[in-house]
Amino acid sequence: MKFVVSSTELLKHLNAISKVISNKNTLPILDNFLFHISENKITITASDLETTLISSVVPERVEGEGYIAIPSKILTDTLKEFAEQPLTFQVDLEKCGIEILSETGKFSIVGQDGQDYPELPKLQESQLSIQVGHDVLLHGIEKTIYATADDELRPVMNGVFVEFSQNNVNFVATDAHKLVRYQRKDLTCDFDASFVLPKKPASLLKGILPKEEFDVTMKFDDYNAVFEMSDYYMVCRLVEGKYPPYNSVIPKNNPNLVTVDRLDFYNTLKRVSVFANQASNLVKLDIRKNEMIISAQDVDYAISGVERVACNNEGAEIEIGFKSTFLLEILNNLDASEIRLELCDPSRAGLILPSEDEFDHENILTLLMPMMVGV
Template identity: 65%
Template sequence: MKFVVSSTDLLSHLSAISKVISSKSTMPILDNFLFGLTDAELTITASDLESTLITHMELDNTEGEGVIAVPAKLLIDTLKEFPEQPLTFQINTDNFSVEIFSDNGKYSIVGQSGEDFPELPEMGEEEATSVTIGPKILLNGIEKTLFATADDELRPVMNGIFVELTPESMGFVASDAHKLVRYRRSDAASEFESSFILPKKPASLLRNLLPKEEYDVKLEFDNKNAMFTLTNYKLICRLVEGNYPSYNSVIPKDNPNKMIIDRLAFYNTVKRVSVFSNQASNLVKLNINDNQLVVSAQDIDFSISAVERLSCEYDGEEIEIGFKSTFLLEILSNISASDVRMEMSDPSRAGLLLPVETEEEAEDVLMLLMPMMINA
């Protein structure tokens, strides 16, 4: 088989799907791209068994058809060195030799039989749920929650994003037992209730692909796999099995103490003061009273401490509460509002951080952070 393709066009498609290839793969065939040519369409697949990314390219100049596995790293490293030009691929499917002709030269690669490449998982049509989602909604849902997922080998369900579809909204939830993020959109919904847990790796692959996507994404999932169909790409991934914990029961409902503060000023203050916190605990204390927030930290071992005062709007009784500064900074950097509202009930219960104004009316963002004990 033979085809002509633009070097930069091919490189951009291969770079996007190459991120799925694992360096620790136990199957040598998975270090390859699977090229398939049918009716002037080139289909390229990359997989690590758990996740599979497929891209399609329409080509004008092709001969024959077939499949072959081509070494991924070698091909990408080669394409990176070419300026924009047409490349001719001539492939012998009997001995798997691949010859690439450029303007000035010829490059020879040995591929492998495409038949050895693992087959794609099939969707159970009876159990499969199908919805279409705007790319921006899906991207925001992943970006707002991915940072809060856990790395917990004992509880794999916590290592992914819990995606919840109801007739009213679409929700994304992530938690590592210290912090929890819930992102809901009322402008995306499904006819009936369903949910799944999206693993971290396919979520970050989608985060890379979605910014360039202009059209709605088709999402199909059953109890084992999910498939995301974009304009030029298709991602199929195995879902995390198990039941996600009941996260709503963790969110405190009645919080009499409410503070509104400039998010950036709060973030910068915590960042400066946390330099003086104990390196093991990263504890920063917040003392709030009379429209004033006092942020403090100390490390007794090195006899260092820091205190900063900020003005805020506060409604409630005086409260002193401690948080791990790294988690607090992560949450503040992932809220995209100029002012943030913090709701607390007492120093031993979780604090809620919410944007005062959301970017879009349809979105509902809630972030929760567990406090740390303050040793008097």
């Protein structure tokens, strides 16, 4: 079996799918790319059993067809060193030997029998399907993935919760300290359903979707989800378990509405947080009528910082503490020029959201749990 393919085109697709491959694979064959060579297409698969990503390349020439597993690291490391040129792959399917012929040299690799590569999981007949704009899916992941947890005891928190209804679609993530809900009202469907997308496939989609130009077909059942894109096909195992009732923790009718310039708030917070205790990262917000006094101190090192930033407070004066790293993360992931803090009292969660939604069809809400402010 023999095929000729562009070195840079092949490397581009291998780089995109190689992020699936784990450093701790339970099956040695998963350290390989699976190549399926057919008459007019090379289909390449990478998997860690939980997530499988497939791409395809159009070769310049093909002789024969079959399956071969090629070691991923040595193949990608080799291709990185080539300038753009056609490469000829000669494959001995019986001995699993691969020879790569360039304009000036020959390189030999030993692969494995492609028939030993794990099969793709199949969706149940009860699967659901929906067409989603690539930008909707991308923004939903981008706006929420940073708030996912790394909790072995509660794996359901380690992914993005995707919730479909007849009115909208919600993307939600929380680590029990912060929560983000990104809502799109321009995407509806005729059924109510939800699933938890693990962090790894969500990160893979975040890298692939910016190159996509067409809608993504999503299919899912109780155990797996499939994402069909123009150049890529991904199958991933979903996180099993019931997602916490996130709506019940979002406080309503908060009396303190504080409007502040996001960049001013963010930059001030970055400077002041340098002086926070490294263990707690506590910063205090002393919110008055027309200004917010941001302060932090580390008693152990006798250092402190305080700075004022202009704001508009439609409520009583309030002093509340937050973990600076979480607050900075939230502010960095909001796009609005002005944000609104909705606060009730120093012991209850605060809401941080754009002062005005940029588009009528989307809405983003973030919640952050406070920290106790010492007397």
